[in-house]
Amino acid sequence: MSTKRLYKIVFANQSKVYELFAKSVSSSDLYGFIRVGELSFEAGGVVVDPTEERMKEEFGNTDALHLPMHSIVRVEEVKERGAAKIRDSVAGEKVVPFQIGPTPR
Numbered sequence: 001m002s003t004k005r006l007y008k009i010v011f012a013n014q015s016k017v018y019e020l021f022a023k024s025v026s027s028s029d030l031y032g033f034i035r036v037g038e039l040s041f042e043a044g045g046v047v048v049d050p051t052e053e054r055m056k057e058e059f060g061n062t063d064a065l066h067l068p069m070h071s072i073v074r075v076e077e078v079k080e081r082g083a084a085k086i087r088d089s090v091a092g093e094k095v096v097p098f099q100i101g102p103t104p105r
Contacts, residue, residue, distance in 0.1 A: 006081060009036055010073040012089060017073065019085040020055060025075055028066045037064035040081055055084050 007025045011018055023038035041056050042049065059065070087093060 006040065006078050007036075008074075008076040008078050008082065009067075010075075011067050012071045012073060015089050017087045017089050018055075019087070020059070021078075021081050021084065022065075024064075030066050032069050033066040034069060034072055034075075035064050035066055039065070041084065042081070049083060051086055052084050054086070 005023060007022050009018075009020055009022060009025065020036075021040040022036045023040060024036070026035050026037075028035040039059055039062060041060070042052050
């Protein structure tokens with residue numbers, strides 16, 4: 001019985017910290033990079049997460065990401081998939097890509 005591996009990858013990108021899930025993580029053929037393949041996104045449901053939709057839009061057609069080693073914060077092997085997140089790298093707060101309503105002061 002083979003178990004499917006699932007990885008949570010946390011990496012820095014343009015003053016944001018991304019958390020996404022993939023089925024494959026390995027050394028890249030590009031020196032100094034890590035290859036992240038078979039990205040996993042939540043299936044469309046009744047409730048739509050704007051962060052998940054933004055990630056699908058940004059990475060949906062991507063076969064593999066080649067991330068610089070220095071941008072990777074953590075790689076975890078997990079049992080089940082969680083929510084993909086984009087956080088502000090300084091404040092650590094979740095970034096909502098399309099904020100509706102007035103901005104708090």
